[in-house]
Amino acid sequence: MMDGMFSADALVALVTLTVLEVVLGVDNVIFISILANKLPADQQQKARRVGLIAAMLMRIGLLMSLAWIVRLTAPLFTVVGQELSGRDLILLGGGLFLLAKATMEIHERLEGETGHRSARVSPSFGAVIAQIMALDIVFSLDSVITAVGMADDLWVMITAVVLAVGIMLVSAETISGFVNRHPTVKVLALSFLLLIGVSLVAEGFDQHIPKGYIYFAMAFSVFVEVINLRVRSQAVTDPVKLHEPY
Secondary structure, three states, rough: HHHHOOHHHHHHHHHHHHHHHHHHOOOHHHHHHHOOOOHHHHHHHHHHHHHHHHHHHHHHHHHHHHOOOOOOOOOOEEOOOOOHHHHHHHHHHHHHHHHHHHHHHHHHHHHOOOOOOOOOOOHHHHHHHHHHHHHHHHHHHHHHHHHHOOOOHHHHHHHHHHHHHHHHHHHHHHHHHHHHHHHHHHHOOOOOHHHHHHHHHHOOOOOOOHHHHHHHHHHHHHHHHHHHHOOOOOOOOOOOOOOOOO
């Protein structure tokens, strides 16, 4: 049991998923900050912390639910000779969701219009936390489905979520600043969602893609991006700027 928990594959999945959860969670941090700024200054930090912890608990709950659902392997019906179970439907739906989500996010940031989305809330702590939790449900979907697509063990998924939220609690402003200064990192993370979405769709049709291939593709892409960041840091050209819808 312990050997399986601390195997090389499990540790690679844990590190990779934690990093991806942090990068993809930047938008969540930004929205939480926007809503927290509606409160008096002495309550804003508390609201950000409560919002992130609430996001973590909801993601863990969704992870446990999906982890149970993907064990439902008994065929429910057949489509064009392909038997589909509850697990297959979840994987197909999750994969298509990630493909659509990543495509729309990339389009929004490359060709969308920059604007300001500011929710009107009553200036009470409870109202702000309620709205943060409502938004967390939306933001949790891609995070949870990404975890299911990248890791096979529930403990890896939950640990990655807890670590990511812990990192964001202590360094939210630093992480947000880094991603804002290097927006191609955000686009790279969204492209990883496309890769994971394709993997989930394939799994839904019983076509297994070894996780090692996915990790290698991600690692190689990160290696190339590190070189690009290094080269751009020495150049005098203006950095790439993405559109922000809020």
